[in-house]
Amino acid sequence: MPLQPEDDEALDAYSRTITRVAQRAAPAVVTIRAQRRDGAQGSGSGFAFTPDGLILTNQHVIQDARHIHVETTQGARAEATLVGADPHTDTALIRVSTPLVSLELGQSRDLQVGQLAIAIGNPYGYACSVTAGVVSALGRSLRAATGRLIEDVIQTDAALNPGNSGGPLCDSRGRVIGMNTAIIAAAQGICFATAIDTVRWVALQLLQHGRVRRGHLGIVAQTIALPQRLRRAADLEQHTALRVERIEPQGPAARAGIAAGDLLVRFAEAPIGGIDDLHRALASEPVPREVPIELLRDGARLRVRATPQESS
Numbered sequence: 001m002p003l004q005p006e007d008d009e010a011l012d013a014y015s016r017t018i019t020r021v022a023q024r025a026a027p028a029v030v031t032i033r034a035q036r037r038d039g040a041q042g043s044g045s046g047f048a049f050t051p052d053g054l055i056l057t058n059q060h061v062i063q064d065a066r067h068i069h070v071e072t073t074q075g076a077r078a079e080a081t082l083v084g085a086d087p088h089t090d091t092a093l094i095r096v097s098t099p100l101v102s103l104e105l106g107q108s109r110d111l112q113v114g115q116l117a118i119a120i121g122n123p124y125g126y127a128c129s130v131t132a133g134v135v136s137a138l139g140r141s142l143r144a145a146t147g148r149l150i151e152d153v154i155q156t157d158a159a160l161n162p163g164n165s166g167g168p169l170c171d172s173r174g175r176v177i178g179m180n181t182a183i184i185a186a187a188q189g190i191c192f193a194t195a196i197d198t199v200r201w202v203a204l205q206l207l208q209h210g211r212v213r214r215g216h217l218g219i220v221a222q223t224i225a226l227p228q229r230l231r232r233a234a235d236l237e238q239h240t241a242l243r244v245e246r247i248e249p250q251g252p253a254a255r256a257g258i259a260a261g262d263l264l265v266r267f268a269e270a271p272i273g274g275i276d277d278l279h280r281a282l283a284s285e286p287v288p289r290e291v292p293i294e295l296l297r298d299g300a301r302l303r304v305r306a307t308p309q310e311s312s
Contacts, residue, residue, distance in 0.1 A: 017172050021118050022130045024174040026073050027101035029167055031122040032057055032080075032094075034065035045121035045167035046070070047176065048100035049203075055100070056179060056199060057166030059085040059092040060145070070096055073128050084206030088148045088214075090181055091199055092166075093206045103168060106175030108154065108195035111135055119158040119180055119191070121167030133158035135177075141276075142182060142192055149276045152195040154178045160191040169193040214279075215287040215308030218251020219244050221264065223274040234265070234301050240273040241265045241296065256306035258295065265301075266294035282308055 025047075032055075034042040044061030048054065055070065062068050068080040078096040085092040118132045137155040144150050156169060160183045169178035178193030205212040221242040231239070242264040247254050258264075264272050267281040268291040285291055287310045295302045 017116065018118055018130065018132050021170050021172065021174045022120065022128070025103055025118075025120050025168060025170055026128040026130075028103045029073060029120050029122065029128060030055060030100075031071045031127060032061055032166065033069045033071070034062045035067040035069075036064050037066045038064070044163060044165040045123075045180070046094070047120075047166075047168040047179075048102045049105055049176070051099055051102045053096040053098060053100050054083070054203075055080065055094045055096065056203060057092050057094065058179070058181060059087050059090045061166050062092050062094065063087075068094055070094070072100065084210040084212075086202050086206065086212045087146045088144050088212070089150050089194060089198060089202050090144055091179070091194065091202045091206075093203050103170075104175045105196050105200055106171055106173075106177045108152070108177050108197045111138055111154065111171075111177060111195075113138060116172045117154075117156045117158045117177070118170045118172075119156070119160055119164060119167065119193075120170065121160070121164035121180060123161035123163035129161075129164070131159040136190075140192065148279050150181070150194060150198070151280060152198055153181070154193045154195055156191050156193060158191060212283075213287055214311050215282040215285060216251075216311045217253045217258075217278075217282070217306060217308055218248030219253045219258065219264075220246040221275065221278070224263070226263075230296070230299065233299060234296055236265060236271075238265065238271050238273045242272055242275065242278060252306045252308050256293065256304045258293070258304060258306070259297070261297070262302075263296035264293065265296055266292075268292060 028048045030046050032046045046055045046057035070080045071077045080094040080096045083093040140153040142150045164180045167180045168176040171177050181194050182192045221244050224243045244262045270281045288307045290307045
């Protein structure tokens with residue numbers, strides 16, 4: 001069936017949108033090459049988000065790098081310095097001393113499934129490769145190499161390849177909505193980007209402290225199922241909790257009176273159903289600051305106050 005005039009117009013508008021975003025974003029996308037301390041070479045993509053040379057990329061792109069080199073799509077080259085990196089979100093911040101074209105950061109919390117997503121990167125050294133698709137899903141989670149969950153991950157079908165890591169995922173206005181992070185090799189068209197709201201928060205922490213400040217309680221714990229009778233007796237809606245297995249001597253939990261065998265069910269008023277919930281809650285609270293913690297001990301609810309300390 002031949003295309004109708006309105007179909008031609010829609011396709012032309014779609015093409016113009018992608019072309020406009022690519023032309024706007026390409027000068028801010030860089031190729032990153034890292035010479036590792038063991039002699040190996042790493043590479044990936046990144047993007048400038050300030051005109052004075054601050055660049056965001058994935059932590060795994062520059063991990064254990066002795067030298068980091070950046071090349072723009074215009075062919076300009078510079079050596080970069082590491083501002084800071086956060087392996088728990090696979091995010092790194094580097095800086096070059098030369099001015100760069102920069103991209104505007106959008107807001108991932110306003111995204112909707114189905115909206116246009118445009119990925120730009122330098123896979124296999126091919127500068128400024130552009131792919132387009134849609135936001136396939138929101139609120140996904142990925143397990144970082146450290147074992148922690150990367151929260152609020154965007155799933156997209158905009159094709160990614162090795163080397164796209166660290167490049168921007170843009171909306172139809174050219175604003176960055178995510179940082180391209182991972183692909184599922186065995187599945188076609190399932191790609192992921194760390195939400196830009198998360199990346200922005202991490203970047204601010206790296207600028208302020210050179211690291212992300214997260215708290216720890218000083219416990220070893222495991223997730224267990226809560227028996228229905230215990231849930232009813234303690235008036236709990238959650239089906240799981242954290243059982244404290246071991247306490248770090250003189251740690252925050254020990255000082256708060258938490259003991260091995262306690263079931264941790266709430267932290268700073270947030271329900272805790274597992275270790276990922278606790279990691280999430282600890283990351284969202286400033287350290288050091290005293291917070292309330294609810295426990296189950298011998299079937300009774302107990303409330304204590306603890307002051308998490310910064311993780312080393």
